[in-house]
Amino acid sequence: MSKIRPLIPLLLTAGILIGGNGLQGTFISLRALDEGFSTSLIGVVGAGYNVGFAIGCVYVTRILRAIGHIRTFSAMAAIASAAAIAMVLVIEPWFWFVMRLVAGICFAGLFATVESWLNASVTNANRARTLSIYRLVDLGSVTAAQYLIPGVGIGGFELFAFISMALTLSLVPISFADRSSPVAPEAIRFDVKAPWNISPLATIGCIVVGLTNAAFRSLGPIYAQGIGLSVTAIATFMSAGIIGGVVLQYPLGHYSDQFDRRLIILVATFGSLVAGLFLAFGAGSDEWLNFAGIFAFGAFAMPLYSLCSAHANDHAAEGQHALVSAGMLFFWSLGAIIGPLFASFMLDLFGPRALFIYTAVILFLFMLYTLQRMTAREAVPTGERSMPFRNLLRTSSFFNKLAAGSHPQHDGGSLRQDARSDRIAEREDQV
Structure with a gap:
């Protein structure tokens, strides 16, 4: 402590x-x-x-x-x-x-x-x-x-x-x-072409996360208000999506370390798609059904960014991981700019349920692209992956560095240096 x-x-x-x-x-x-x-x-x-x-x-x-x-x-x-x-x-x-x-x-x-x-x-x-x-x-x-x-x-x-x-x-x-x-x-070195060259799937995946998740964060309250939820219920609705995003992070991450990550990306995308369709067509105005639906949506949709980033790092060469982190955040930002804009026009035209119809269409197209990439490129064997899955926040690229260092097996030099520093500090405390 x-x-x-x-x-x-x-x-x-x-x-x-x-x-x-x-x-x-x-x-x-x-x-x-x-x-x-x-x-x-x-x-x-x-x-x-x-x-x-x-x-x-x-x-x-x-x-x-x-x-x-x-x-x-x-x-x-x-x-x-x-x-x-x-x-x-x-x-x-x-x-x-x-x-x-x-x-x-x-x-x-x-x-x-x-x-x-x-x-x-x-x-x-x-x-x-x-x-x-x-x-x-x-x-x-x-x-x-x-x-x-x-x-x-x-x-x-x-x-x-x-x-x-x-x-x-x-x-x-x-x-x-x-x-x-x-x-x-x-x-932080940044090259807009490099992330695409390293992993087209991860690049498109981060854009998709921006298109869908950012639309939910910006327009989720509008959806909830549009179907008649109270202000308190709207707060619970948004919180349920955020909490749901934590539940499957580690299980999905664990299995992505054991199997082809693209398969787990496919599973998470499919789960998000089903939850979105449930919210659009099955939940109606029932508060608890909407809470359950958005919880499931968050559980599958929120880990997608971390899964895509891990997949990109699987294909990154030594010294490219910082570039991948910056690139994934940049492409997420592009999707996050476009997503709320396009989704808001859909809501204006077709009402609140258009939000999750929009996300379902985007996710379905991403599933098709993921399947195409699985046939175009071999998976990286688990023993050759340079980094395991990390649960990432989309706050800054420095969070990726903080998370990367929590896996000491990938930074032996730093671990030894930190251990020496700790021993020196302990001796100084004793003095």
């Missing part, structure tokens, strides 16, 4: 950020609907965040190298806080699009700063435990934040203020962290 204690301020900061971001995503969609925005305009506003996120992913390493971690975090938190509170002052779709774009840039920078800092602060002795706590922080903070919406209500300025306060208060724990800011990270 003593090795985790210095990381608690960073983990608290991460929890505040992740919770505030999860709250903002759901609340903005519901508030925009309450303000009379059309579904297509809500999709545009949702896409604004993902446009900003993609921009932030490209430039954040340069900013970290130029001004350091604490200055980057402080600037991004202040700007994101101002963008959140500004939305209640000017209630116009174009302004909200710009503010969500700004928020996307800032959150890409904020997550990258925290995760880069964590990655520089952990050793292989406490990395796996830190990673587990970080995932629990992610799940708990996003789930709890959803229930502020029915508790406070969507009609006033209060939730805008709560979001702004959360972003401002996220500066407090990190200010009490170790005063020595870590060394600025190396620039």
